[in-house]
Amino acid sequence: MPKSAKLRRSPQQDRGIESRDKILAGAKKVLSQEVTVKLSMRKISRASGVGLSTIYDYFPSKSSVLHTLLEERLKLKLQIFDRTIEESSSKEKLSEFIDHYLERMREEDFWSVYDMGLEQAAQNDNGLQALMDWYEAETIDRYVRALRLAGSTWPEAELRTVALYLLSVWAKFGPDRMGVNADSNPKLMEKLVRVTFSAVLKEVLS
């Protein structure tokens, strides 16, 4: 591809931004179809109506499309976390945190087929591990800060362990696992996760 063509379609320009958005919307559409679908540049092209070569102008690989989409989703998750924690930072209100957080996540349609598809596609992509690690570290920091704000006097290192525990329980049994543990009872699992959170928070804040 000639360099001039690449420049002409730079995302800096309006038309460029439009194409980029179309491509991402197409990828999202592909990932929203069914959980087992495999994302490919060809499928993105078909779903977005943007030609393959144009797609490659904006995204050098399927992995970079996934990176953009996953980053967007993870940043939104962190924002929701921040907004929710702002309102439940006192000791009394922290027990409500998990309910408000769940509610807001549902409002943003988390745990949709799209999120499961995105997560599944990401699992088969080692390059996205750094992004997931970044998200985990950010989340642990937020848990620790929130527990401090709520008045916990536990040492920093112990609060990090607590955060890691809660985060892992959430990752393994939380609502986004619904599709994975299809044979179990997701409503009950969610209840057990809540019971766990509330008991652990009570311990840390006692």
Place this chain on the structure above:
Amino acid sequence: MPKSAKLRRSPQQDRGIESRDKILAGAKKVLSQEVTVKLSMRKISRASGVGLSTIYDYFPSKSSVLHTLLEERLKLKLQIFDRTIEESSSKEKLSEFIDHYLERMREEDFWSVYDMGLEQAAQNDNGLQALMDWYEAETIDRYVRALRLAGSTWPEAELRTVALYLLSVWAKFGPDRMGVNADSNPKLMEKLVRVTFSAVLKEVLS
């Protein structure tokens, strides 16, 4: 190997049982050395003082040695579970179950280097998955029975989900994970697991 030789060294005879025990003790010794050690028939031979060909008379493969050792350990675990639950089957005492269980497991030296070595060797052996599945199913049955005995009125299917949840939390964060999560705080993790068990049991028995 001639059939007569095989018969002569059959485990039915005392000398046979002796060799068999020596072989298993040798394998145990190998697995107890350091967590990263790899079990091999050659190492078992060296550690037990039993010749390689004799070992093959009793155990057709390394996998069958592991099977015997792991089965022994898992059966002992179930026995400890049964003995402990017998004494804590009332609603009031069920909260003490986890403490007594941990205590007895420690008495039998569970979570030793040997157990970790055995588990690690088993992880790399797909053939042992059936044994692990059997153990998991047995344990879930026991949890459900114990919760019933303690007076839970929850439906069977929900009790199974609760059992699966507790078992998974235990498998991921329980004491035998010490070696794996070396960077975290095992004492605190154990505390968090206890808090989780006690909160969930309270919920199920309320």
